[in-house]
Amino acid sequence: MGTTQLESVPEPKYWHLKTVIGEALDSEFQVGEILPNERELAARFGVARATLRQALEQLELEGRLQRRRGVGTTVAPPRVGVDVSTARHRWPGAGEESWQAVDCVTAPPPAAVLRLLEADDAPDGGADRPVYAVRRLRATHGQALAAEQLYVPAASVPGLVTSQSLTGPALARGVLRELERLPLEGQDRAVELGSARADDARELDRLPGAPVLVVTTRYLSGGRTAAVSLATYRADTCRLTFGDAGDLQIAS
Amino acid sequence: MGTTQLESVPEPKYWHLKTVIGEALDSEFQVGEILPNERELAARFGVARATLRQALEQLELEGRLQRRRGVGTTVAPPRVGVDVSTARHRWPGAGEESWQAVDCVTAPPPAAVLRLLEADDAPDGGADRPVYAVRRLRATHGQALAAEQLYVPAASVPGLVTSQSLTGPALARGVLRELERLPLEGQDRAVELGSARADDARELDRLPGAPVLVVTTRYLSGGRTAAVSLATYRADTCRLTFGDAGDLQIAS
DNA sequence: CAGTGGTCTAGACCACCGG
DNA sequence: CGGTGGTCTAGACCACTGT
Numbered sequence: 072m073g074t075t076q077l078e079s080v081p082e083p084k085y086w087h088l089k090t091v092i093g094e095a096l097d098s099e100f101q102v103g104e105i106l107p108n109e110r111e112l113a114a115r116f117g118v119a120r121a122t123l124r125q126a127l128e129q130l131e132l133e134g135r136l137q138r139r140r141g142v143g144t145t146v147a148p149p150r151v152g153v154d155v156s157t158a159r160h161r162w163p164g165a166g167e168e169s170w171q172a173v174d175c176v177t178a179p180p181p182a183a184v185l186r187l188l189e190a191d192d193a194p195d196g197g198a199d200r201p202v203y204a205v206r207r208l209r210a211t212h213g214q215a216l217a218a219e220q221l222y223v224p225a226a227s228v229p230g231l232v233t234s235q236s237l238t239g240p241a242l243a244r245g246v247l248r249e250l251e252r253l254p255l256e257g258q259d260r261a262v263e264l265g266s267a268r269a270d271d272a273r274e275l276d277r278l279p280g281a282p283v284l285v286v287t288t289r290y291l292s293g294g295r296t297a298a299v300s301l302a303t304y305r306a307d308t309c310r311l312t313f314g315d316a317g318d319l320q321i322a323s
Numbered sequence: 324m325g326t327t328q329l330e331s332v333p334e335p336k337y338w339h340l341k342t343v344i345g346e347a348l349d350s351e352f353q354v355g356e357i358l359p360n361e362r363e364l365a366a367r368f369g370v371a372r373a374t375l376r377q378a379l380e381q382l383e384l385e386g387r388l389q390r391r392r393g394v395g396t397t398v399a400p401p402r403v404g405v406d407v408s409t410a411r412h413r414w415p416g417a418g419e420e421s422w423q424a425v426d427c428v429t430a431p432p433p434a435a436v437l438r439l440l441e442a443d444d445a446p447d448g449g450a451d452r453p454v455y456a457v458r459r460l461r462a463t464h465g466q467a468l469a470a471e472q473l474y475v476p477a478a479s480v481p482g483l484v485t486s487q488s489l490t491g492p493a494l495a496r497g498v499l500r501e502l503e504r505l506p507l508e509g510q511d512r513a514v515e516l517g518s519a520r521a522d523d524a525r526e527l528d529r530l531p532g533a534p535v536l537v538v539t540t541r542y543l544s545g546g547r548t549a550a551v552s553l554a555t556y557r558a559d560t561c562r563l564t565f566g567d568a569g570d571l572q573i574a575s
Numbered sequence: 576c577a578g579t580g581g582t583c584t585a586g587a588c589c590a591c592c593g594g
Numbered sequence: 595c596g597g598t599g600g601t602c603t604a605g606a607c608c609a610c611t612g613t
Contacts, residue, residue, distance in 0.1 A: 081589095122602060152513065260565040279338060376599090392600060
């Protein structure tokens with residue numbers, strides 16, 4: 072990656088920089104290789120560090136670079152295809168090895184989730200009814216992919232034995248096990264762009280505000296919403312696939 | 324007494340700003356309302372304009388704000404739920420009113436698309452075989468939502484009459500019409516984060532590099548890939564829904 | 576500890592939009 | 595034309611990582 076003459080075109084410098092560096096990544100670098108640090112790159116291209124950073128940010132957003140404070144900037148591997156297909160009609164945790172239940176509390180869900188859970192109930196909101204908040208993590212090859220918050224109203228798992236001292240992971244697994252006893256009638260799913268909350272960011276090994284793909288799933292049983300899942304996937308490393316498109320490989 | 328815990332983890336200013344402004348949006352502003360300009364907001368919060376902009380960028384990424392050069396910053400309406408479900412098993416253009424075919428040329432597809440199209444063919448790549456590139460736009464209420472590039476190998480539409488002078492939109496509609504005659508056996512679909520190319524950005528009324536959700540669809544017929552679609556949705560305004568989750572409404 | 580990326584500042588000029 | 599957001603600069607300091 073040599074020094075390149077930046078033309079005086081209406082095209083923003085950082086946009087041109089992004090193109091130049093992107094091409095260099097294809098031709099002169101290998102996955103995992105460390106790039107020169109930002110100060111040197113900026114000097115080499117004759118721009119301010121902030122401008123150089125704007126280009127790197129874009130490349131990171133597109134999953135081509137990976138930057139870590141205190142370490143450096145490395146060439147990222149191609150995005151991982153993560154199956155989130157709804158076709159199998161399964162409850163969360165049923166035969167899924169990639170997810171790991173890590174905790175469960177009875178914290179009240181955020182207002183937006185409450186609206187989904189209680190949409191078909193009395194309009195009093197029912198905010199007093201207990202709701203299990205199951206925390207799960209999804210990983211492959213030791214890499215954290217997603218953090219999920221699964222909200223399960225206690226009414227959905229009446230068989231759950233709560234008298235004994237089930238805590239944390241054990242309680243989480245208990246809730247998931249009870250959920251599987253219900254007949255699953257359907258799922259609603261939506262994907263949108265978001266930014267990682269502080270707790271999600273920590274578990275995904277990212278900084279707060281990092282771009283994530285938020286997958287909202289509503290599990291239906293008995294004509295009602297039996298559970299709501301809010302899963303945040305690392306947008307830089309994940310490509311969500313539906314159906315058997317696991318080998319799709321497209322750059323943006 | 325020894326060490327007193329004083330702000331062990333200083334929250335970045337822009338992160339705090341984002342929270343403060345976000346709360347103000349909920350309580351003191353209405354959809355469509357214009358915010359004070361960036362220089363005044365920065366002065367009001369006692370920060371540099373660049374820092375204030377970092378907070379606004381995050382809020383725009385989450386779909387809470389809309390900024391337009393020369394105009395100002397406005398409070399954005401909730402994201403539009405856009406149905407991209409694969410369940411209906413339809414060819415593109417079949418009974419879809421929201422899409423509008425605008426053009427069609429026989430340009431060669433990008434390498435990544437070629438790999439999908441020719442995956443099951445001879446490894447020579449077949450780059451010489453003609454491929455129709457249909458351009459479509461998706462809009463609701465006059466708002467552009469997505470721009471799509473649909474690649475259809477000529478071999479998939481043998482019945483298409485090309486002798487007459489079909490051009491642009493007419494040719495595009497012709498290709499789509501012929502596509503519907505094939506038996507559609509399945510679709511592979513993937514969603515990932517990308518940044519808008521210059522041409523997409525223009526049609527989506529965004530600046531180049533704006534965040535988009537890239538939906539890659541592979542249409543299967545006769546055991547082969549009959550067409551490949553690359554659709555870019557505005558990430559700031561769109562929430563992609565699968566199934567009948569049209570009324571899902573979750574903030575990130 | 577030295578070196579990395581992350582945050583922040585206080586300016587400047589430019590591209591675009593509306594009146 | 596004036597006002598807006600978009601780009602860019604040349605610094606500074608901070609938080610984190612590895613050794």
